Amino acid sequence: MVRKLKYHEQKLLKKVDFISWKVDNNLHEVKVLRRFGIQKREDYTKRVVECIGPAFLSFWQSQPGVTTDVLTLQEDDVLEDEKSSIFDEDNVSFLRSLDPKEWKDQDHYAVLGLSKLRHKATDDDIKRAYRIKVLHHHPDKRKGKGEEIRPDDDYFTCITKAWEVLGNPRNRRSYDSIDPLFDDSIPTASKKSTFFETFGKTFEENARWSERQPVPKLGGALSPREQVDRFYSFWYNFESWREYSYLDEEETEKGQSREERRWIEKQNKVTRARRKKEEMARIRTLVDTAYELDPRVLKFKQDEKDRKLAMKQAKKDAIRARFEEEERKVQEAEEAARKLKEQADAEEKAKQDALRAEREAQKKALKKEKTNLRKLVKANSYYVTNDSEMIKHMESLEKICESMDIDGIIKLVSDLSLNGREDYIKAITEAEQRIEQERQELMEVAKRSSSNQGQGKGNLAPWSSEQLQLLIKAVNIYPAGTSQRWDVVANFINQHNASGNVIRSAKEVLAKAKNLKSSDYSKNVLKVAANEKAYDNFEKEHKSNVDIDATTSQRFDNPAEQQGYSTTPWTAKEQQLLEQALKTYPASTAERWDKIAECVPSRSKKDCIKRYKEYNKLSRQVRELARKVKDLDPKDPFRVDCSAQLLEKLFIMGLIPTKWDLSLCDNITASSFCQRRLPVIMVKNKMSERISMATKFIEQGHVRVGAEVVKDPAFLVSRNMEDFVTWVNSSAIRKHVMEYNEMRDDFDML
Incomplete structure (x- = not known):
């Protein structure tokens, strides 16, 4: 039956x-x-x-x-599975302690007896474990044994829920993502001897979350650099499959309407994204910590540092060798030039000596002929007929000697030997005529020069009181010793003269300054009259009933404000107005700085001049430093090091194109500094079409240099930081650029 x-x-x-x-x-x-x-x-x-x-x-x-043999076979199979070592022993007290209402917080693997395997358990292992639990704890079977069953609050519900979660691959993946026994902590600093054990175990545990398989191992202390780089490259680009839908606070199916279900789904997505972000931050922190403590990475960094130092030292040695070679060539060229100069000087000296010897010979010959002439005339008693002619003929003899050349004297001596007195009288007459002609020519020249000077003085415009004040001020500003002092003073007067009609030259300024210096103002009639009426004027002024408004003196916080300078920084708009005004009014414009100050309403004339001189002063200091370095001995190692450091610094700042020639420092001007300003670099990098547009972007906070957001358009960009000028991550301009280049991804759209 x-x-x-x-x-x-x-x-x-x-x-x-x-x-x-x-x-x-x-x-x-x-x-x-x-x-x-x-x-x-x-x-x-x-x-x-x-x-x-x-x-x-x-x-x-x-x-x-x-x-019933079939049932017997089934029970035998379950008993064999139960004896397997992969399953936990049946713990009835643990199962009875479970609350079916809190089934979501239970450990499903422990409920099915798979706490040893957990995420490593296969689908077949889970199915066999569930069969064992059903065979032992099914309510009907326990009821048959006489056990009291509570249908609404029975622990078998927890077993069923564990099977529903782990038996479904999707639900199991969701539960494994929040495995309560998984250790999310990150190891702290450890010794080098325990680094690979500690972090190797941590990375192996976290490898279970990787989308890509297989996951590279941490390796050991002797691992090659390629393996280490591949390991950290994998983990820095780690893709985790963990998703946190199991922790959703509300289920979508519980929504009463479509709008409510959508709202629940939206809230769940936000929570999952936040937890996913925290998980990726945890992985990144783990990798960063391991990278900082990895003894292999530290060794690689030290090797790289030593290699760079060696390259830098080799570069310095090459620069020093190049400088020494250049100096050697310069010295050889100077030595060759010196020899050529000495040879040319020797030849020139020989020529001069020959000319000098020739002149000496001519002088001796002339002196000899003059002596012969004097002896001949003296021997003939100066060709006089009476004693009254003696003195005149003696004086005339000296005039003849001074006015005639050697050929004339030789001819005169020969003529005197033939004709005597007649030729001597004739020679005296010709000498006097020659001397008188020369005197007349000198008088004409002197007369013409004096007439020109008188005419020039007659055309000079009178000096006004304003010009005299400018002259006194300029003499105090530019003291004695200033290069081309009076030209500078004349330019100062012409530039600041209000009338602008009269142009003063350096000679006029010098003459007027000497005139003022030599004038005795104590004897001035006007001054005497003013002194006599001084008391009367004082008494008259004090008798008049004039109300004088007394005002409190103004207090200045610093000497700059007291001298008329503003302490507020220059804005980009003020800088643009100043640059435009400098282009509009060149240096030759009368009252140039007054007109420039009018173009910049918020700044005074002194502020504009001070701003203009800042970059000029800096560039002048750089050129002066380069000149001092050039003056040092070329063979001095100190000069070589100073030259290399100066050129390296200026090259990094972007002020010179190369770092091999000190003569490039002479080309540094105020424009060189302006070319390194951030708006100019943006135009150069094609980030903006115009400097004005780039200035607006900077002031609005769209631009960063490296990791720092820059809002000052006057920021100077070095050559090293030129490639790190980019848009801020949150900038709308960056988003438009990425959309145009089709580079935006889903992460950027969050």
């Missing part, structure tokens, strides 16, 4: 083979056979189904030969 199967026994009969085949009259006959009683045939169609329900049980019980 076949007994009636219970409910839990019906559930154990899950899989049977369903066989169908076609007969001649197109009818199908269905038979349910036991598992091990089927013989295969080629025309059978075989598939696995789960037969349940009262109709199937009635059919099963009506078949001949059906016994």
Whole structure:
């Protein structure tokens, strides 16, 4: 007699083979056979189904030969699985301590007895564990043993929920993402000897979250650099599959309406994204900590540092060698030039000596002929007929000697030997005429020069009181010793003269200054008259009833304000107005700085002049420093080091194109500094079309240099930082640029 199967026994009969085949009259006959009683045939169609329900049980019980052996086999299989070492021992007290209402907070692996395997358990392991729990703790079976069952609050519900979570791959993945036994902590600083053990274990545990497999190992102390770089490159680009839908506070299906369900789904997505971001930050912190403490990375960095130092030293040695070679060539060129100069000087000296010898010979010959002439004239008693002519002829002899050349004297001596007195009288007359002609020419020249001077003085414009004050002020500003002092003073007077009609030259300024210096103002009639009437004027002024408004004196916080300078920094707009005014009014414009100050309403004349001189002063200091370095001995190592450091600094600042020639420092001007301003660099990098537009972007906070946001348009960008000028991450301009270049991804759109 076949007994009636219970409910839990019906559930154990899950899989049977369903066989169908076609007969001649197109009818199908269905038979349910036991598992091990089927013989295969080629025309059978075989598939696995789960037969349940009262109709199937009635059919099963009506078949001949059906016994309880099947149930016995099922129980034997469960007992064999239970003896396996991968499953935990059945802990009834733990299961009874579970609260079915708090099933979401329970450890599903521990409930099914898989706490040893956890995420490593296969689907078959989970299925076998669930079968064991069902066999031992099903309510019907426990009820048959006499145990009291509470349908609404039975711990078997926790087993069912554990199976629903772990038996479904999607639900299991969601639960594994928040495994309560997983350690999310990050190891702190450790010793070098325990680094690989500590962090190797941590990275192996976190490797389970990787989307990409296989995950590279941390390696050991002897791992090559390629392996270390590949390991950290993988973890710095780590992609985690962890998702936190299991921790959703509200389920979407509980929403009463579509709008409520959408709102719940939106809130869940925000929470998941936040937790996902925290997880990626944790992974990044773990990798950063390991990278900072990794002894291999520290060794690689030290090796790289030593290599760079060696390269830098080699570069310095090369620069020093290049400088020494250049200095050697310069010295050789100077030595060759010196030799050529000495040779030329020797030749020139020989020529001069020859000319000097020739002149000496001519002088001696002239002196000899003059002596012969004097002897001849003296021997003939100066060709006089009476004593009254003696003195005149003696004086005339000296005039003849001074006015005639050697050829004339020789000819005169020969003529005197023939004719005597007549030729001597004739020579005296010619000498006097020659001397008188020269005197007349000198008088004409002197007369013309004096007339020109008188005419020039007659055209000089009178000096006004304003010009005299400017002259006194300029003489005090530019003291004695100033290069081209009087030209500078004249330019100062012409530039600041209000009238601008009279242009003063340096000679006029010098003459007027001497005149003022030599004048005695104590004898001035006007001054005497003013002194006599001083008391009367004083008495008259004090008798008049005039109300004088007394005002409190103004207090200045610093000497700059007292001298008329403003202490507020220059804005970009003021700088643009100043630069435009400097271009509009060149240096030759009269009252130039007054007109420039009018173009910059918020600044005074002194502020504009001071601003203009700042960059000029800095560039002048750089040129002066370069000149001092050039004056040092070329062979001095100190000069070589100073030259290299100065050129390196100026090259990094972007003021010179190369760092090999000190002569480039002479080309540094105020414009060189202006070319390194941030708006100019933005135009050069094609980030803006115009400097004015770039200035607006900077003031609005759209631009950063490296990690620092810069809002000052006057910021000077060095050559090293020129490539790090870019848009701020939150800038709308950056987003438009990335959209145009099709570079935006989903992460940037969050």
